[in-house]
Amino acid sequence: MxxxxxxxxxxxxxxxxxxxxxxxxxxxxxxxxxxxxxxxxxxxxxxxxxxxxxxxxxxxxxxxxxxxxxxxxxxxxxxxxxxxxxxxxxxxxxxxxxxxxxxxxxxxxxxxxxxxxxxxxxxxxxxxxxxxxxxxxxxxxxxxxxxxxxxxxxxxxxxxxxxxxxxxxxxxxxxxxxxxxxxxxxxxxxxxxxxxxxxxxxxxxxxxxxxxxxxxxxxxxxxxxxxxxxxxxxxxxxxxxxxxTASAVVSVPARGKDFAYLSSGTWSLLGMELDEPVTSEEARAYNLTNEGGVDGTIRLLRNVMGLWLVQECRRQWAREGVDHDYDALHRMAQATPLGGPLIDPDAPELLHPGDMPARIAELCIRSGQEPPKDAGATIRTALESLACKYRLVLERIERVAGRRAEVVHVVGGGSRNATLCQLAADILDRPVHAGPIEATALGNVMTQALAQGKVDSLAEIREIVGASFSSDVYEPSTDRAAYEELYARFLSVTGLAPVADFAPTQGTNP
Missing domain, CATH: 3.30.420.40 (ATPase, nucleotide binding domain)
Structure with missing residues (x-):
């Protein structure tokens, strides 16, 4: 009890x-x-x-x-x-x-x-x-x-x-x-x-x-x-x-099983919660990960580069003498029109610390695109590219898991980024529920309570978190053509294969 x-x-x-x-x-x-x-x-x-x-x-x-x-x-x-x-x-x-x-x-x-x-x-x-x-x-x-x-x-x-x-x-x-x-x-x-x-x-x-x-x-x-x-x-x-991420997923305020989670911070960890691992050739070719979860669950997910791109851009601009805070960067990105250049956020060139704006510009030039013209456009490129990569990853996970996520729960610091959350809803074409921000600490606390018998189950933990914190809901745009064109262009400039065209024999797809 x-x-x-x-x-x-x-x-x-x-x-x-x-x-x-x-x-x-x-x-x-x-x-x-x-x-x-x-x-x-x-x-x-x-x-x-x-x-x-x-x-x-x-x-x-x-x-x-x-x-x-x-x-x-x-x-x-x-x-x-x-x-x-x-x-x-x-x-x-x-x-x-x-x-x-x-x-x-x-x-x-x-x-x-x-x-x-x-x-x-x-x-x-x-x-x-x-x-x-x-x-x-x-x-x-x-x-x-x-x-x-x-x-x-x-x-x-x-x-x-x-x-x-x-x-x-x-x-x-x-x-x-x-x-x-x-x-x-x-x-x-x-x-x-x-x-x-x-x-x-x-x-x-x-x-x-x-x-x-x-x-x-x-x-x-x-x-x-x-x-x-x-x-x-x-x-x-x-x-x-x-x-x-295991702690963050514990506190996702979801009901039932037909949801995806996005733990959004320096890294974006996008996935679904399963009862059993999936180690098929298709899952390997999609480079999906089966990490352990609390209460014997499996987190079938994919690591995406995440807001590291924004963090490292900000550090570079500060080194150059212009210290934008995150709120200012996100306002500039929001004011930049949809449809700028796109990159694969998981390109290996972006992994290590360094001049991130220059690396993003170089990737754009290499793929035949005009590079971003200012800080707002650079951040917009990063955020639109992240949201497009989320769609590709989620479609792969759904295919391997054999079920659709009807809603995406974004938790962690990235849930405060309204521009990214709305882009995710628009490009994924499904509702995005953002929050709680401190999901990891909440999962940490609630699993301690579970260990000491203060709560009985993962389901009860999620009910308590849902009753304790509100979520912001982002509904997808009805202008599907614009976002379908954006996603198609992302696939084209990055060379990534959509789920419908992907064959496991192609090997591990980044």
């Missing part, structure tokens, strides 16, 4: 590629409330050997946030959990100490590594076991790039970023399955590590940690952290959907 009427308080540590947040969540009376307690900047640090995360700095900020949340709460804290991005990891030695700063997934050291691994083991075999989209920065390829290094030779355990930070909070190292699924080293059929695959690539299988499901109570918070933070009684550290 649900005890959602009872009061419970949770600290959610939610880490993104641009910023981290520590939030205080309160669940009571069939409602959930969130309060942002501490926000901090996050980003890469360049060292002589490449691009890294300042993971010690992140841990320091988490401790600051926990202490602030303890002061803010008007009662005991019931649990603490960490979610973060996927693929990146730390290596620990035999004493459990970190062997160097974790690399950032946009570091160049993995350039060409995926192709080398696929020469050794066919893509069909890796995909058949793991069901994961091929991306050059997947953990499997990062570890292959690490092969032969002093760090990997000395390693006794691997910890994904959220698992590492949870370990530092409670002392128990475990591989939470939704985060583990992003490594491309988890067997999607058994839910266990694909150890034989790891060994064949030269990755020592003994570093893969014991696995736990989302909703597992790991251990109490370390006594010294609890004492310093003033937390009494000492709360539990809980494994939730440690991959941030």
């Amino acid at each position: 649900s005890s959602a009427q009872a009061l419970a308080r949770y600290i959610a540590v939610d880490l993104g590629a641009e910023s981290g947040r520590v939030q205080l969540g309160t669940v009571a009376g069939g409602r959930v409330k969130l309060e942002e307690i501490h926000r901090f900047a996050n980003g890469p640090v360049r060292l002589p050997n490449g691009l890294h995360w300042d993971v010690l700095g992140i841990h320091r900020e988490i401790l600051t946030g926990i202490k602030a949340a303890a002061r803010r709460a008007d009662g005991p804290i019931d649990g603490i959990a960490v979610d973060a991005w996927g693929c990146d990891y730390g290596l620990l030695d035999r004493d459990g100490d970190l062997l160097g700063n974790p690399f950032h997934y946009r570091d160049h050291r993995t350039d060409g590594v995926m192709e080398q691994v696929l020469e050794q083991i066919p893509a069909e075999e890796i995909y058949g076991a793991t069901g994961i989209q091929f991306m050059p920065f997947n953990t499997i390829f990062q570890l292959a790039a690490h092969k032969g290094s002093a760090q990997l030779d000395a390693a006794r355990a691997l910890a994904t970023i959220p698992d590492l930070l949870a370990y530092w909070l409670c002392g128990r190292l475990a591989g939470e399955r939704t985060a583990a699924s992003t490594t491309q080293l988890l067997d999607v059929h058994t839910g266990d590590w694909a150890r034989e695959l790891a060994v064949r690539i030269g990755i020592p299988a003994q570093i893969l940690p014991p696995l736990v499901d989302a909703g597992t109570v790991l251990a109490p918070l370390r006594p010294e952290i609890a004492a310093e933070s003033g937390l009494d009684p000492v709360p539990d550290v809980i494994a939730i959907g440690a991959h941030d």
